[in-house]
Amino acid sequence: MTKQYKQLDIRQTSVLIMGLMATGIGQSLVFAILAPLGREVALSELQITSIIAVSALIFALASPHWGRVSDRVGRKPIIITGLAGYTVGTVLFTSVLYAGLAGMMSGLLLYAVLMITRCSQSIIMSATGPASTAYAADNSSPSMRTKTMARLGTANSMGMILGPAVSGALATFGLLAPLYFAAGLSALAGFVVWRMLPPTPKQDLTSRNPRKRLRFTDPRIRHYLAGAVGLFIGFSAIQQTLGFLLQDKLSLSGIETAQLTGAALMISALFTFNAQVTLMQRLRLRATQFLRLGLLSLLIGACIVAGSERFAVLAVGMAFMGNGLGLAMPAVAAGASLAVSTEEQGAVAGMVSACPAMGFVVGPICAGALYQIHGPLAALFSAGVFLLVLVVLSLHDRHTHPR
Template identity: 40%
Template sequence: MTQPMPSNKLAKNTLLLAAAAIGFAQTVLFAILAPLGREIGLIEVQIGAIISCSSLTLFLISPLWGRASDRWGRRIVLLIGLFGYSAGTLVFAGVFQAALLGLLAPLAALVLLIITRVGNATVMAAVSPSASAYMADITTVEERVKGMGALGAATNIGSILGPAIGGLLASISLLTPLYFSVGVTVAVAVLAMYSLPVLPKPTHTSAPKKLKYTDPRIFPLIVAGVLLFMGFAIVQQTIAFRFQDTFGLNSTDTAKIVGFSLMISAASALLVQMLVIPRLKLRPFTLLRLSMPIMMIAFAILASGETKLQFMSAMCVLGLGLGIAGPGFMAGVSVAVSSDEQGAVAGIAGACPPLGFAVGPLLGSYLYAIDASLPYWFSFSCYLLVFFFTLKFKTRH
């Protein structure tokens, strides 16, 4: 049901803050996970397994939270996700702390890190579908692209601040950014609890509609979305290894330069979403089609580059492409279905990044162990397939 409220500015701003908080928390982790994992004796594939297992959990659980938001309400599901993410991150950081102090052997630490991260992901999966569905409820179809673009932009603002602040806090300790992100997320959760309006109950009395990934209205977008996020996950997981091994950096310096690179990427995406997307009158699938060659250029630079400037330039270009692709994907799946399926489709769309991140980190780490450039050429090939896929797809969205 899409029923814009008479005064929804406060609701929109609260959703944007929630998206920014999650963007902050996620990019802080990606900036420090690789060097932190190596500090406690984990190898590349083991570090990738932590993200892959949690992302697989997000993929499986996210649609359930989307339908739960249809039944229980967007607000309560969003709050469960925010508070749950905060609590889970504290436990996750505690395991890392114990391993750094020598209280846990590497293998025991790996098992506990996977278990705690999976538990964290189970509740964290509530944030994306509930926020997207809430935004869909308070915007008209005509405003949908701008609304989803605003959520993406807010996430990118958090993604900019996360690596920047995380890089500074890593000078204190590699775990300090995680503890700081908990404080940020709790603060936003408390704000949402008191300021986010409760939406009217849906008028339909039947059970929330279920959607399948193979629903012909959204299946082409789902395929493109999974491959899109898988390629980006490969970069996020391996870029720290690339910097550390190519330039012989220690853990702290690696966290700083990776944080700065992720900040550049997110800033580029934000610039596109704020200045370009609102002015384009292109269909969602056309945006995806436009973004693929841009990101393929970034992968080629990451594979063949030899300097820090080249790697950071590639991250900038990658951010530009993602800034175009993200709103196209989210708006495309939203406008493809009816108003009373928004919670369900938000859950499915929210599961696409986790599915990509379930495969990408583990695959990227394995390919990196074979050859440092291989993950990026593989991603290049995947995006080339998506590009040809979008060319053959008849534009309905």
């Protein structure tokens, strides 16, 4: 019997978007200010990027678990758990940074406590993404899956747009002010989800015919997951060294660096949002075709960033990268969701949510080390990764869909 899907209504979509947008704003705030803030507390570039990388590894390991848990206990409680964890974790992480700025903690001790705090936060906050994605999959038909995932993707895009703008405005009150704002916003989002999001019906959460646990190597989804990991290795390499690049090339102060880094990330996010609300809604392409177009745009953007000497040129490169991300990630989420059964939606959503984090494990570490050798090497590394993934996916698509 064919499953009857009840499409997401305006209230459900709005609440999901708010929860994901709160997380997106918080993450973009961290990315915009961590480079100058880390230098203010005397951490090296490699130490700063390693905090992101190791916490991303924890996030990647935890996400599939939360996806499977949401299959058993429901999507709504897991979404709320993630937002609560994000709130508490952000307050603790910011408080440790305050101790560093105040001289109460420094050196390896500060680095270690920041690492532990951020990793602890990642374990819990990784619950929101997979549970939200699975909730959307539960309430969208296969024919509407790509468009639904694109709409959900706009939440993160709006967060990435608003986050840098908020960061630049609040940075005038100090580099920690944006982080405390992010904690309050995620707490508000958790309250709204608790009060307004209808729970997933119990019959949608269990399977009468239990399946073998879904794995990253499953041939139905491995090309989507590998493509997502690759594109985020390249994207995170540029994103996490962007503040260093701007500060060194333009001789900026810490606050000026946070503001200009935020502006560059906001430009990228605007083009991500535009791709998701225009191209993803109007073009009728296979998920793998959207993914390949996205990687091509990311490749062009990385090459422009690598050769940029002025902010205006760098902004063009970030626009290409934002457009590529807007095409690629909804395609990964939709393609992987359509490739598996109804009972596997939570598991596959957890795996898709883990892919960006896996990319952030490798990208920042490689980029941080390369940046210390020569600044442009970080963006050139990204370009090489995008090219490799694009070639591999093109060969796969040609084999799967011969002309």
